[in-house]
Amino acid sequence: MMRRAVLFAFIVLVALLPVVLPDSAEFYVTLANYIGLYALVALGLVLLTGVGGLTSFGQAAFVGVGAYATAWLTTAFGWSPWATLAVALAATTVVALFLGFITLRMGGHYLPLGTIAWGISLYFLFGNIEAFGGHTGLGGIPPVSLFGMELKNGREFYYLIWIALLLGVIATQNLLDSRDGRAIRALKGGVVMAEAMGVNTAWYKIVIFTIAAQFACVSGWLYAHLQRFVNPTPFSLTQGIEYLFMAVIGGVGHVWGALLGAGLVTILKQWLQDLLPKLLGQSGNFEVIVFGLVMIFVLHRARDGLWPVLLTRVERLWPALAAGAGGRVADAERLPRREMPQAGETILEVQRVSKRFGGLTANNAVSFTVRAGEVMALIGPNGAGKSTMFNCVSGVNPPTEGEVRFLGQRVDRLAAREIARRGMSRTFQHVRLLPAMSVLDNVAIGAHLRGSRTFIHSSVRLDRDEERRLRFEAARQVERVGLGEHLFDAAGSLPLGKQRIVEIARALAADPCLLLLDEPAAGLRYLEKQALAELLRKLRAEGMGILLVEHDMDFVMGLADRIVVMEFGEKLAEGLPKQIQEDPKVLQAYLGGIE
Amino acid sequence: MDFQIALLLGQDGLTNGAIYALLALALVLVFAVTRVIFIPQGEFVAYGALTLATLQAGQLPATLWLILALGAAVAALDGAQALRHGAARKLPRILALNLAVPLALWFLLASTDLAGLPLVAQVLLALAVVVPLGPMIYRLAYQPIAEAPVLILLIVSVAVHVVLIGLGLLFFGAEGTRTPAFSEGTLELGATTLQYQTLWILAISAILIVALYAFFGRSIYGKALRATALNRTGARLMGISTTMAGKLSFTLAALIGAFSGILISPITTLYYDSGFLIGLKGFVGAIIGGLASYPVAAAGALLVGFLESYSSFYASAFKEVIVFTLIIPVLLWRSLTTHHSEEDE
Incomplete structure (x- = not known):
């Protein structure tokens, strides 16, 4: 409850910001717009890197696809911005599927290397195509109209950006709390276990890569209509690296970490870009030195980023905020069972x-x-x-x-x-559970093949009925093996013997x-x-x-x-x-x- | 394109390809031994060339301050660790390597007429300043998380890369430099003329490759590195320190990187950030070799060199696009041919 209240307070704050800021504080509106745009890209990286264990340095190139698609189609052919959004998303999807197909079947480091190469090529391509205005770029992009109202200034556009971002956050959270979400989280626990539970790991890797690319594409589309001008610079590999920094510093395993990271990095960058050249007596992008050092420090000392650190601090000061572990699994209709062979x-x-x-x-x-x-x-x-x-x-x-x-x-x-x-279902000699996930969620992975709702359903919560049944089934299996009191404990907190029993419950959940x-x-x-x-x-x-x-x-x-x-x-x-x-x-x- | 131009472009491609091959070998080496994808390899190329140029201008290179600072950091960390483990007898060695050697280098550089030295001495001094950065960076950035997943190590690599890029701008400014050739002049060879520097590059690359081959095949340290690359745990059980292996591979990578920069800076102008693209082209070669095979990586790097040089003739503006798009068919080919079995990781 308290969490909902805090979330509500945050939304109210976001909604009121442009209203309460005076005209002289236009700069802060611009800053908030950029934080929103960056956070949308970082959100995709949370899904890809923090949850799925993959990564990409080429997100800026996908931002560029979104921005250039709309810039070119609206200025050269007079298309409506909303039509170009569909085209941009389609183009992004095709590229992401292709890149994903060729890199994701191999070791985890081929995707990031592939995205570095793709980020560089696309940047040079943007700068050398004449129709795109070369390195000078394209101007005169029309504003977006929403319900007959043209969003011409930063304050109006602010709402479009932050609504897009909050929708993205909600959709991502819904996705993670679902059958597909568990399958995606299982990717980090190793391909072998996930596949043995019936998860098509290659497919889910491609799915999250594509979703992350689409978030980036939407961010680029918004950027183009906010700036009304595009050139290749913001879509370079350097920016792609910065997006990853935002996600990692904020907390790459947490949806809100994306917002925190985007906010921190953007504000810090603004401040350092003023401070460092004065301090060092020459002009240049010296803030990258600080960002790089912060990154190394975060990866050494707090690999999960600042959001979880912040959360534990706040929960210690304000215990009511800590979501009570436990709860209850609602009763639901039993899942249909397989026809068993004769004894x-x-x-x-x-x-x-x-x-x-x-x-x-x-x-x-x-x-x-x-x-x-x-x-x-x-x-x-x-x-x-x-x-x-x-x-x-x-x-x-x-x-x-x-x-x-x-x-x-x-x-x-x-x-x-x-x-x-x-x-056929199995357990492993060396326990393969996801230690940070609850026993219930671990066991529910076993029931993966007994559900059919996909990420498209779950992102808009059309999967709730099936999800209740899956969770009920998982809870029933946990009870059956005698671990009912550990339902909501993190699987990694149990002694090894009991973890083996959790594996049996997971296997049984597959019926x-x-x-x-x-x-x-x-x-x-x-x-x-x-x-x-x-x-x-x-x-x-x-x-x-x-x-x-x-x-x-x-x-x-x-x-x-x-x-x-x-x-x-x-x-x-x-x-x-x-x-x-x-x-x-x-x-x-x-x-x-x-x- | 007539025959003359084709030969000229081929010569360019071969020269660049030889450099990319050296870098590709270093990348494969570092990845095999430490699982680090060494994105900052390219920065060593730029640092090597620009440090040499600064020495030739008779000034103290700012990279000297960097090894003093990093050396102090390493000495502090290693010293504190040694004291915690009650191994105070290690202190003199730690202090000597990380503090005394850089300080001695400083006095040597400060007291010498750098611009007047012969080229060989300048090159050696430049290497002495830049190469220690390799093991120091390994100690500070990678060693504390040596067992982390490849992905985390890769992100650290990218972080190190941006730090070095930022420092490069601070140290050397935005201007590019060229250094004088090892020997001036050209060699008439049938229909074509070869610059002596090109011959230097080819000869030294070949010598380095053979030397590396001998090092890995014959010397005990080379064998230790190979053992670590095959099986870290097994190597450690045999008494091979993975930390030593990591530092040694980073030293070799730094040496190869810095020397590559010194080799090509007479024929291309290098800027503080030029190394990145050069290093990445080495990477494309290394990926062709699957980050595992040295000969295929070297051949792949030569291919990159030729592709770059011929595409600069036909579509100069799209040179980089073509080179980096080459990785796509390569990855496609590898993903279709590599049998990816679901082995236990």
Whole structure:
């Protein structure tokens, strides 16, 4: 409630600013206009860099696309500014999709390098095209008309800028608090986990890059109609770097950090541009020295930027502002469930699967099956190739040879997310949760494929019904694994054993018919292990197939219906727990030979 | 275009390409060892050339103040760290390297008739002033966050780049300079004439590349760098200090950068901010090599040099656009051919 009040107060302040400032303070209106324009670009970078873990130095070039598109079309062809906005956005989208397609499939540093190159080329292109007026630029851009009123001066235009910015902020916040938002936040936790939960990571990377580019484009369009003149200078790589500085200094993981950063950098720049040349006795853009040093300091000491620092300070002084952790998950209609195979039906068939890494054979012609309604345990000494087998089955790392059939269809050449869609879900030996996100949100990532609303719905809140159902489902799974009291805790704050259980809840949220558990009992205490075994028995009784890798023999022997033993990448034995316990080869592998 | 012009442009392209190749090698080296995408590489090019020009004008270069300041900062940080860990015996070495050496250099420069020195001595002094900036910058900007993600290191690189650009303007002013050629005159070679400086550039680039090859293949430090590049944790377990590897790679990068600047400043006018575009062209070459392969990076850099020189003939205004747009088909090709497996990171 208090947060809403503060937000409301901020909006009122923004709305009143041009009214209360006297005519002599025109400079401050201009400053506020620029802060709004810059913050819109920085907002895109929050989504791209802070949330998605990607970055771009070429945002200024997208600003330029927006500005030049409208400058050229309105002056040379007499188009309406609103029509040019659509064209500018379309052009930006095409460029962003293209750049994203060619760079995002590779390592994370190719996108920023690609955007540096694109930023430089576009800058020189703007300056050398005659229709764009070369380096002198284009003037005489018409003002924007809104409801028959021409926005000719800075004070009128102020409202257009800040309304655009606040709409951008709200849309971004809505997007982040949704199914797609969770998928985007999952990008930072590594591609492997997100894909295993059915998230098409390449698509989401391209989406956020495109959205960030569109914010920049709108900022450029506004800039052109505010200035009524464009030249290439504000769209150079230097400016692109400054946008990133704003986002990082303000707090690149926070929507409001974009506003804070844009405000701070713009005001500081104004001040330094006056001060430094006097101090140093020569003219030049010396403020970049200060900005660069501040940047290095921020990245060393407060990598999340100033917004979270500010927030903790304020919350300490004014505790009522701190949003109470906790709350409640509203009841909602249950999500539809998958049709489960008949108990006893073979759901997974692994046939002579081999996996080689160069000369190392991690799995050699291993075969086994898993049936619906049984627990199949995969055991063996460390380095036997169990986790490699998990990765082959779940599509994380496809096998070199052999076949994997799931529900009767070959899946060994499918992407992990396609296999997930067919009803296989897994946990990881090394926990892959997003530590800063709540347990509830982490588990809700597992239900990704059970929703269908996209970022377009969520940005205007058309996803609320589905979102309630997803959250309810996630909460139900958290309760089911016995972590109900941790629903709103940050996942990283739980002990490791409990984090493994969160992973199980996340896998269950996908409503799988085959569950792959990689060492789920490691790090659990005795009673917790018993509770886990109880849960797995219940799942088995519901008809789920469970493939389990585990080192705790009491746990395995008391739970598994059948066991496969692996050693040095090969299958050593297979059978009922009793048979395995008496198998001389297994005893030798585990306890050493008896001479 | 007739044959004569084609040869001339080819010569230009080869000269620039050789410089880009050197820079591309340094970039691949730094990235492989430290995961830092070394955007400020280009600033070393400008600093090297402009420091030499200042020395030749008989003045003390402002870069000298920079190494004094950075040296003091490094000495303070390392000294405090050594005292905290109760390793006071390291202090003399820390103070000597970071304070005494720059101070000695200052006295040497202040007491010498710089303009009257032979070119070789001037070049060596310029390198002595600029190269220590490499390891000092590594210590101050990168070492505290050496394990950070590539993305954070990249943003730090960009921050270092803008700081150095700003300082470059402060130190050297907005005017560009040329330095005299290593040896004047031209060589008639069949249909074409070669400037001696071009031959110098080609010869020294080739020598440097061979020297680097020998360094990595034969010397223990080179092998340590290669080990660090392959596996940081493994190298550390074998007793290789990743900090040492980082500083060494930055020293090499600074040396290559500054020397490249000294090599080309007789044939192009360099400004305080010229280094950036030159460095980025090296980058385009390095990216062609996937930031991993030295020979492909060098070949890519030569390609950039030729493309730049021939496009300056056909569409001079669009020269930069063409060179930097080259990266697009390269990235496209790499993204289609690189098999991106979803390995554990």
